Amino acid sequence: MERVPEVAVVGAGIVGLCTAYALAERGTSARVYESGVPGHGQSSGQSRIFRHAHDDARLVEFTRQGRAVWDEWADRLGAELVSRDGVVALGGPVPGRLRILRETGGISVRSVDSAELHARMPLLADYAGPAMLDEDGGAIRTRVAVESLADVLGDAVVTDEVFSLAPTGRGTVEVLSTVGRAEYSAAVVCAGLGTARLARNMGLSLPVQPAAHVRLTFQVVGAPPERVACLQDSSGDFGEVGVYAAPYPGNSRYAVGLSQTVEVREDGSFADSDALKGLNDRARAYVSRALPGLDPEPVEYLHCWVTGLPWSEDGMAVWEADRIFFVAGHNLFKQAPRLGRALAGAAMAEGLEENLRPAERLGRPR
Template identity: 60%
Template sequence: MLTSTTDVAVVGAGIVGLATAYELTRAGASVTVYEAGAPGGGQSAGDARIFRHAHADARLAGFVARSRAIWREWSDTFGTELVSPDGAVALGPAVESRMQVLRTLADVTVRPLDAAELRARLPLLAPYDGPAMLDETGGAIRTRAAVTRLSAALGDALVRDHVLTLRRTASGTVEVRTGTRRGTHAYVVVCAGLGTAPLAHGIGLSLPVQVSAHVRVTFAVREAPPRRLATLQDSSGAFGEEGVYAAPVPDNSRYGVGLAASVPVNDDGRSIDPAALDALATRAADYVRVALPGLDPTPVGHVHCWVTTLPWGDDGVAVWEDDGIAFVAGHNLYKQAPALGVELAALAMTGTLADELRPAARLGRD
């Protein structure tokens, strides 16, 4: 069995784990990142994510604004665009309240959209005359570019292996046992998506996560890709669904569409009904036929993934810390990853954690 010793272990090489490891290396720590599959291949999979500031919880909106600044820094450091400049469009009755929250934040520019500018920003959309807003500093996250650049920066710190157990040792370190190796570390940060709660359970910590499955469906743009294409959040119900999100791939030739709905797990806690996923994909295609006539409603791709949510809200996020091991859980974390990485690295290095990330704060509550 191979052995290794580094200052900090990060379990999971999704975007949050990669961001955490990157910040740790920048702070001078030695790091091992354990990942069973390809980096960014689990809950971080896909070609794009929405970057948006709009949240019901003003604290979360502020945290996301911190993250946006770091996305800009990363883009400069890596020499590549990581968030598109085309903005994030939101439709529906919550627009006014979201704008009131966001107008209190520095470096966030939001404003209402009339029908003409909405058409210019989102030429794929059917005619719509309800409440609409533009988050000018939102956009589509270039997910593959982000994962590729962060992984390259970490180099040999990435270890392809599945973590089986965590255990505290008599010397005060934490043992990480995988299929082929045993590592000892001064601190461990677990950002393992579906695997986070089971690893926490192994050390006697119960995380109140709810697990479900989700599908995002990709559709081709019918004509030449538009030069500018915003992301979309639609809670209007005007086109038959009250919870839809969508984002373009980097060349704007395809648009990924997902519903806020997800599929519960079966009694075994791990498997799901594939017919239920098919039903969600069909609903997404039906929405496209009505709402996005600029897309061909025949799917050209699917991303299936697990999601973990917390009891206080669909955007809830928290960090649990227990004697040298931290666990982060939540949903819609991609856009938050840079700021989460900074906070988790600080926790591993100094033992300090922002109060808003503690479970009692219920960050991201509805």
């Protein structure tokens, strides 16, 4: 008889894949349920930012620890998972975040003047306001990360949709899916929009705020720069106060997104049907003003769902009920290996890290 894996992981986005890989590191088998293509939901796209800057010192430390895991896994998998080009941040929040980063320690970060800013970010228009460089940050190679983890996990990732999870009363968790029923010692649910639904079946009401996000990709004008940093722009100098941007591998393309999202009703429809197009237009206008090194006509459009928590755009938490763990939050790609190891430990009955409990409001500005 086929041996059933010990832990069920629902969702093969980056958090689910990292959780399953972290379990495998420790000799614990997992089955990863995914109804679509691994890494093509909220984890889609070619590039994300790995940045240490947050308004909660606890999250800065969590992120610092996570950078080491990214590096460890990159060595083991034989692939660059995070670039070494750094992240530049602009705007009023810079002094406060710089202070938090320095107090945390172990992070190479400093203020930069306009000359060094231009050297690190040659695509950017002239800017003379507060700026800092996070040298240990960089662009996450998202496709490489997803594909490398999925390849290693192999047949542990199955194409199947989970309909419900429930404790059996025998110390195990029952999973009912499209094609069957199985029991596991524990389950980890990181299914994006589906997480709140599955949690509700367990009597948990997760305060997840679903929304839609826009990210456009632009071609670099002329030869790609040998080095180009990621960008976090909160300055407002170029017409927007929440911009995130990261280069593709090879630096010939640059993905630009706004932190603003489009509100989604509970039935999945948009509260404002024109808002998504409006964000597209604003991103294009921002590039025309702020990034003259890019052709302002997008070459790719990415629209994806996001699941935020009310206390912070970087907030994250894990709810626990009868050996089932429900993960929610936004901007989790950079946290995924560190979070995956924490979830693996919890699934192996070592206890959930205190900062990840909902009452801790991890990511909340302090």
